[in-house]
Amino acid sequence: MSEDIYREIILDHYRNPRNKGSLPNADISIHDSNPLCGDEIDIHLKVEEDTIKDIKFEGRGCAISQASASMLTEQVINKPLNTIKDIAKEDILENIGLMNLGPARIKCALLSLKVLKLGMVKYYADRDPGSAKKIQDESKLY
Numbered sequence: 001m002s003e004d005i006y007r008e009i010i011l012d013h014y015r016n017p018r019n020k021g022s023l024p025n026a027d028i029s030i031h032d033s034n035p036l037c038g039d040e041i042d043i044h045l046k047v048e049e050d051t052i053k054d055i056k057f058e059g060r061g062c063a064i065s066q067a068s069a070s071m072l073t074e075q076v077i078n079k080p081l082n083t084i085k086d087i088a089k090e091d092i093l094e095n096i097g098l099m100n101l102g103p104a105r106i107k108c109a110l111l112s113l114k115v116l117k118l119g120m121v122k123y124y125a126d127r128d129p130g131s132a133k134k135i136q137d138e139s140k141l142y
């Protein structure tokens with residue numbers, strides 16, 4: 001696909017975000033921001049039998065950070081929670097489809113994945129503190 005098509009996909013997700021909103025009774029709610037620009041993402045997850053039954057995000061910021069969050073929610077809904085640890089930075093950059101992103105823009109694209117991984121680690125750590133270190137090591141983003 002050409003970069004123009006990817007740009008259209010990003011703008012579509014930015015203007016019509018999927019799975020945006022709050023999630024009452026979420027099992028996981030986690031927040032982070034990009035300190036350089038102030039963009040923010042909150043992710044809420046409902047987990048049943050280790051499967052992501054519902055996911056919502058809230059946030060504000062640039063088109064790449066918000067579109068990336070929207071795409072990520074579509075990617076993980078109805079998947080096992082622990083598949084989050086296998087999502088690599090390269091997978092997100094492939095979704096975004098823009099080559100030659102500078103380091104600041106790469107942080108925009110990865111903000112939601114960082115939040116999602118933090119949430120997953122917290123979920124397992126709350127239930128089984130002994131497993132937290134292992135999951136955290138396996139979930140490294142960089």
Ligand code: FES
Nearest residue numbers: 037039062065108
């Ligand atoms: Fe802040 Fe993109 S400019 S995350």
